[in-house]
Amino acid sequence: MSYSRFILALAVAVCGCRRTAPIAAQEVGAGLKTSETRQFSGRHRYGALSAVFLPGSNQAISSGVDEVARVWDINTGGERAHFSGTRFRFQDIALSPDGATALTPAPDATLHYWKVATGEEIRRFEGAKAIMGTVALSANGRLAAGAGQDTVIHLWEVASGKHLRQFPITAAVIRLVFHPDSQTIHSVEANGRVCSWRIDQQGPPGCAAATSEPVSQAAFSQDRQSVLIGSRFGSLILWDLRMRAEVRKLAGIEGDIVALAISASGEAALSGGSDKSVRIWNLKTGSQVGRTVGTGSYISCVAFSNDATLALFGSDRGAITLWRPR
């Protein structure tokens, strides 16, 4: 079987999440024609939770409820390595810009900072009282943040593992990122509140209510100028973080939005949800420009490549699928 070759600048994209990072152009032979999908040759029992393209390589990593993190070869769809243990069951992942280290939440309300190549733990961050569903690494690599069910955003120093401070919030945090200046944290809460926190100040954050619907997922653009917010009712809202105003409403889906990702350029987005479909959206116009259907009852995670030519998605049945949407 011959695979066509193409140049692909890989970005970081996370299942159920966002996050892109600067990456070197990489030649990757995914061998997929437009609109084609290829299911990887293995699955996470009881469902996939997250996945990410590893920058600067032809690999991706995924995690599932089976407490296994699998490293995939994008070219062949085969598994290159896997790490198992409770801490490898994570629903979010923040990678360092070079993709060598990862920050992930664990079921025991801790965060783990580890080497992607070996799975070796570098540091553990403790202090939260409930499971954290979202994590973030600052661009300068000095700070780690996590938040979730204990209605607190926790901040740690990466080098020492010291818990620096916490920010009280009003609801569970759905998504959390650092601003590129490493001095601000942006958060989206389950009650529709979008906030920006200055980590060197004690004052109240700048917050605004983006939606009245229960928020189910959110994805921030790489430049942190906007955030795409999905709800349990299937609506999608593009929100401007600087203006604290709605940019536009997208058509959305019928059902629960479970996974979102924004491309590095900020022009395209991926959504996945309980309608079993993965959709690609043009954020400039708000229109849907592509769609494919996954296996299982719902799409549990989606990820975007840097140039939006490749997408990765997982389902509640545990299959990980590569898709070339355009």
Add this chain to the structure above:
Amino acid sequence: MPLTSESVQISASVGFDGVNRRADVFTIQQLINSRVPIPREPLQTDGTGYKQAGIFAISQILKQNMAMHIPDGRVDPGVINLRLPIPLKPLTANGRCEQATIFAIREIQWRSMGMRMPDGRVDPGGATFRFLTGTPTTSAHRVPVKGSIQIAWGAMVSASFKTKAIKIAANLGVDPDFLMSAMAFETAETFSPSVRNKKSSATGLIQFMPSTAAALGTTTQKLAHMSDVDQLDYVESYFKPHTNKLKTIEDVYMAILWPKAIGKPNSFVLFNTPQQYQPNSGLDANHDGKVTKEEAAAKVKEKLIKGKSEGFCG
């Protein structure tokens, strides 16, 4: 000797998406066969339902399939026994979970247990298992233990489930009656960890949405495969952000349905846009095109009243 939960156990789930260990499947097939109606001649469909033969047939169905010890021989509109069991053929007890076994489980869940969304699966200690072993209907199960705390729906769940639910309610600062009634509503009174809405994929004790499961580091698939007692940990984790904020049954239900309405007056409008209203139009009691907090929680309040009544409270 009748099969009961004391004399029969299964180690893991049986049926659709179950673990389906051979010995467990064999046990469930035997339990189903013990409940399969005795084949009978079809009644004459002549409209003379008052005749002794017709009354006797209904009584037999109620007795054999609904564990009704003194069948009244009557089918009332709107009540559970209207879902008359069809005469299932006895299963071949071979320990293999084939379509016939799953079909039989679904039939029993739908027609005899009144499940709105039968999942075709029997979980250890779950509602279907308790039904098959006759546990929920035995008077011993419903007799309150002297000195123990009585809670709504306490008689319909296992002692370990009840104990854990009370502890979780205390941790969250919630009335355990409210928590139990919300779960009774969400599971159609089955308290099954695997009860699932096919359209939304919402699953389990509080109908976890896929995105909710993801935020808690799991999937609805996994939730459906755990025991009811284990799933309570996820119920607690879900409610944790609302600790000490849920003082009314309306607020407890809002934590599941529409968290933004917690602490708001009961007249607060939840759904008024077409996208929100359409799937929830059944809750609109006064048909004014809006669903208020009070209207949305009305059916949960009904569960609270029922759960505190004799036979359900325990």
